[in-house]
Structure formats: structure tokens, C-alpha cells
Amino acid sequence: MRVFQSTYKDRNGKTQKTDRWYVQLQDHLGVCRRIPGFTDRKATEALGRSIERLVRFKVSGETLDQALTKWVEGLNPKLRENLARIGLLDAGKVAALRPLMEHVNGTDDAPGWRQFLAAKGNTAEHVKRFTDRCRRAFEGCRAVYWSDLSATRLMTWLDGQRADVVDANGKVKRGFGAHAVNGFITALNGFGRWMVREGRASENPMVGLRKLNAKTDKRHPRRPYAIDELRWLLDVTRKGPERFGMTGVERAMLYRVAAETGLRSNELRSLTRASFVLDGERLGVTVRAGYSKRRRDDVLPVRADTAVELRDFLSCKLPGAQVFTMPPGYDVSDMLKADLADARVVWLNDASSPQERAKREGTSFLCYVDSAGRYADFHALRHTCGSLLAASGVHPKVAQSLMRHSDINLTMSLYTHTLASQEADAVAALPSLDVPPIVQHAKATGTDNVQAFDNAATSALTTTATGADKTDNAQGKNAQAKAGDAQAKSGDSVLAMRLAHRGGKGRISTDSCEGNVTIVEDAKSGENIGKIACFCGKTGEKSKADLGSRTQNLGFTNGLKTGLAILCHQ
16 A cells, blocks of 8 residues: 655646645455545545455455544545445445435345345335334435434434424425324334344434333324214114225125124235135134234134125125225225214114203213314224223233233233223222111220219219119118218229229228228239229128229120129128
């Protein structure tokens, strides 16, 4: 390799040197090449060393490493073209040499990403959708070559597309929702990964793109059809006129099969008479792998009553004949929208009174868009299938299999909705709050509060005194005197029981019941607290018992009911 400055003659005939430096070296064919460099000698020397590395890779037939590929991508376009012209660069392997859309669509000498997607077995619609998203993003960012791309540039353009636009006629065109933005990011990331895998790029600049939370920005939320809505829709549509090239009977059968099988629009469009098995024990419909979203043959069961209807409906069709002559694209939803409107009119006219009609008009029954902004379009029939499976108590794994989802979260979160009737039934199952509470009158135990304890003890003494008075009617005045004496000494008894309740431990003891007197002592100090009257009527019996802070062991609570006399004869 030689780095030099070229010479030339000026107008005066003097020899001059050029400002630009040149690199002279031999290419992979042994041909001596002179490649223009830069005005700086050191930069030109670095260029020459990189070109020599490029020659070595070309001679060995190896793929360019990441460092050299990144260097090529950053070269001046004119210099890249010169290197490609002399054969040092393979235009099909280096992204910077070709426009982005040539990598997307491919050329005769180098197939592109479009051909790769088709070779994987994706449908033509899928391939077109992904390549169109890349084209729109590149045109919006004004990115022509690979080096023009960056995550910030793409994300800024996508964010600008989310705003609503008003056209010249005053019609509002909705911007991208989060779901649409995520679709673009998926396509761009797929293209970037393919470029790196193919060795056309050293790194993927789209790896920095981050998806949005689609749950917070739903532009077209769907709702399931209620059972009554489906029945009204099928009945009215069956009697309706021809619409979008389909008779009323054909449209009603289409809606019924879609709601019961959960088949998508394109899958229904692909069905032929041979797709159905309507005889035998295993009734079903088969979707071929070329039309199924998960690219494999799917066999779905069909209800027995639906099979009977389908046998009559398909009786005049040949095995290869198309079952449903559906309109293209979004016309299917427009067709369903018109049938919903007809069904709602019939349902409103069926009201038994003006009041009932006014009540029906205030609901979203059979409306294409309900009060919550949810749509009942054709794909909502698939949502209806998932919701009815859940409402029927079908196991989630079975529902996932019937809906043909790879992730059960998709089945349970997106395609399973709670029906209005289920919510009402769930609320009705709650326990009634009109039933009065069961009141249990609490009994004083001596541990709840002191005042209740004192009142209960005083009441017991009074009750016992009254009972003694009644049992001693023959003596008259003597019984009244005893009762009066008991009441006079009740204060001492209350004090003793209060002592026990507050943590001390009282002792009620006596050697005999002579004189009907019971002595109360402090259990700790043995101090005589006082005396209380005893109305047990027994004499000559010893009684000694401890009265703790909890008196259930001595039956003190029961003693309150019958009188304190029980305390001295346990």
C-alpha cells in the first residue's frame, strides 16, 4: 500500500500537488488500484488499512466481521459505490450499498425480506401488511439507506401519527392507536433482525423501539353479543333481503357458524363443502393450514343442531364449492352493521306499549356501538364464542384449544368477556342485608366491666332476700327483718366481690352457718373484710372456697341467678 499526493501542471506550467491524498494497492484480483482518500494523510492511511482488510476478506471468501461491516456502512456513498464497482463489496451483503426498499422487496440477484417471509409460509396478506408497514415508516422518516435509520427517528414519526387529522371536508381521521403502533414496531424489528442474521448489517437500530401499553389506548374495543341479541339477529337476517351479494339465509348461517366456532373472517371465506363433516359421531369443520392463522390444519367441532341446518344449507353445493360468498375486506362488517340495524328496528317495533318501546330505545341492545363505545362488528362474533364458552363453565384450557390460541392469557383476557346477565346473577347471589341480626343477650361474667358486676351482685342479694321473705311468710316480721339485714350488709358483699374482680383474690369462708353469716377474707393477707348474710337455710356445714378474678370454677355466675347463698355451700 502506498499513500501519496498526485501532481499536476498549473496554468503557468509549474508542477503542483493535489490537496487530496490517494491510496494505491492491489485488489483481490491482483489489479493495482488507485483510490481517492482525504485531504488528511493519516485519515487516508487509515482508509488504506481498512481497504486492505477488505481485500483479505474478499480473497478468503469470509463474511465481513461486525467492525468492518460497521465501517463500510459509515463510508461516503460515492466511495462505497467505487468499492462495489471494483468488486470489493458485495451489494447483496452490505446494507449501506442498497436502498432500504431493495432490501425489503429484493432484487433479481438478491432476494429480500418479502421473499423470506413468503418462504416461511406466511399468507400473502401477512407479507403485504408487514412490508407495507416498513415502507410507510421509511417514507415517513425519509430514510433511504440503512445508515439513515435510528430508533429515535422512527419513534418520533410513529408518535406523530397518533394525532387525529381533520381533512378538507371536516371529517376527522383517527390517528394510530397503541395497537397500530405496536404493529409497526413488530414489523420494523422483524426486518432489522433479518438484516443482521443475513449479514447485511452489523446491528439492528430498531432494537431500541419500545411497544406501548395497548390496554390504555383501545381505539376499537369489541363486545360480545348477548344470547338474545344473537337470536334476534339470526331470525331477522334470515327473513331479510339480499345484501352484499348474499341472501338472508346465507348471512344468517354465516353469523351462526362464526359465533359457534369462533372462525375468523378469512377462515370462513376459505371453507368449501368438503370442509364440513356433517354425518357420523364426530361432526366438525376443517380449516386448512394455508388459511389458518397458526399455519396448520384445524378441526373444530360443530353442534348437532347446527349440523342439521348445514346439511340442508349445503345440500345443493358441490364438494369444491365455496360455502359463503362473503364480500371482501371491511364490507363484511358493513354488511353485519346493516343487519344489526334491521334487527333493532324489528325489536323496537315488538314492544307491547309506548312505555316499553321508550325503555328499549334507551338501551344498546342490537346497536353496532354500545354506550361504552364498544363495537359489535364481525370479529366480535369470535369474542362472543370465547365469552359463551366461559359462561358455560368450559375449562380454560379447552377454551384455549377451541379458540386456537398459543397463549391462554389471550383467551382469558382479550376474548373472554363478562356478560351482563352474569353480573346480575352474581350480585343477586350475594347474601341479603335485610335480615335483622341475631341478638344474644350477654351475661355478666365479672370480667367485662365492674359496674355490671356490682349491679348483678346487688340484684342477686335483693332477689335472695325477697325469696327468703316469701319462704318465711309464717314468721312474717322475722323474715322481713332478715331481708332488711341482708340488704344492709349487701354493701360489704359488693366490696368483697369488687376486690376479687379487680385482681385481688377474695376468700369466702365460714365454720358454720349459724346465724346465717358468711365471713369474707382477703385471700392474700387473710384480713377480715366483712360479713354477708347467708340465706341457704343450712347450718352446721363447713364451707371454704376461693373467689378468684374469674369465678366460673365456683359457679359464681350461676350464683348470681339464685343468690349468694350458693357460695358458702359448693
